[in-house]
Amino acid sequence: xxxxIGQGDLRNIHRHAEEAYPEECAGALVGxxxxxxxxxxxxxxxxxxxxxxRSRRFLIRPExxxxxxxxARERDMDVLGFYHSHPDHPAEPSEYxxxxxxxxxxxxxxxxxxxxxxxxxxxxxxxxRSGYEQEELVR
Amino acid sequence: MPKVKIPTPLRQYAxxxxxxxxxxxxxxxxLRDLTERHPELRNHLYTGDGKLRSFVxxxxxxxxxxxxxxxxxxxxxGDELSIIPSIAGGES
Ligand SMILES: [Zn+2]
Numbered sequence: 514x515x516x517x518i519g520q521g522d523l524r525n526i527h528r529h530a531e532e533a534y535p536e537e538c539a540g541a542l543v544g545x546x547x548x549x550x551x552x553x554x555x556x557x558x559x560x561x562x563x564x565x566x567r568s569r570r571f572l573i574r575p576e577x578x579x580x581x582x583x584x585a586r587e588r589d590m591d592v593l594g595f596y597h598s599h600p601d602h603p604a605e606p607s608e609y610x611x612x613x614x615x616x617x618x619x620x621x622x623x624x625x626x627x628x629x630x631x632x633x634x635x636x637x638x639x640x641x642r643s644g645y646e647q648e649e650l651v652r
Numbered sequence: 653m654p655k656v657k658i659p660t661p662l663r664q665y666a667x668x669x670x671x672x673x674x675x676x677x678x679x680x681x682x683l684r685d686l687t688e689r690h691p692e693l694r695n696h697l698y699t700g701d702g703k704l705r706s707f708v709x710x711x712x713x714x715x716x717x718x719x720x721x722x723x724x725x726x727x728x729x730g731d732e733l734s735i736i737p738s739i740a741g742g743e744s
Pocket of ligand 1: 597598599605606607610622741742743
């Protein structure tokens with residue numbers, strides 16, 4: 514699988530990560546799954562509702578996930594995955610990420626510092642939850 | 653029979669279905685029946701010691717069963733349960 518994402522959507526993820534810094538940001542990747550590639554058509558910001566430690570944790574509540582899914586379906590699209598930022602950490606999934614991950618979804622991680630976004634990578638959880646496969650990002 | 657709505661990321665483990673008919677008179681029984689029909693779902697819904705994973709939310713209509721009677725929440729014929737993800741993560 515690969516994830517196709519345009520410059521405009523990537524730029525929106527960068528901007529969100531930079532605005533939220535030093536806290537983590539998160540949002541949904543919305544578009545079409547056409548088999549070998551997921552095509553992102555839009556990215557939607559979510560509220561980071563984690564109660565504390567938002568510089569190293571994020572949470573998107575089920576009510577908001579449901580709302581994203583309904584909004585996507587109204588537009589004949591699907592929620593393909595989610596993005597979040599790692600302030601001052603690499604764009605690699607953490608053990609905490611793995612424990613909380615869903616299969617199928619693309620997890621785009623943006624590494625951000627005070628100077629801006631340094632790196633963006635996409636990851637998909639393995640079937641047996643043992644780890645991730647990195648997913649090709651097609652611009 | 654009551655139905656369980658399956659979210660996109662789990663459909664591949666439920667025979668590609670968006671909705672599965674199950675038997676049971678409580679949410680817990682319905683979920684148990686679901687994982688007996690589709691055993692591959694188990695590891696994604698439950699932890700090793702059999703607890704529902706923290707990011708797996710089960711709704712009866714518009715209400716999270718955690719705020720009803722949890723696994724004991726009663727369900728009847730026409731009821732629909734939905735499995736709804738919360739998305740969590742972070743660094744280290
Ligand atoms: Zn993370």
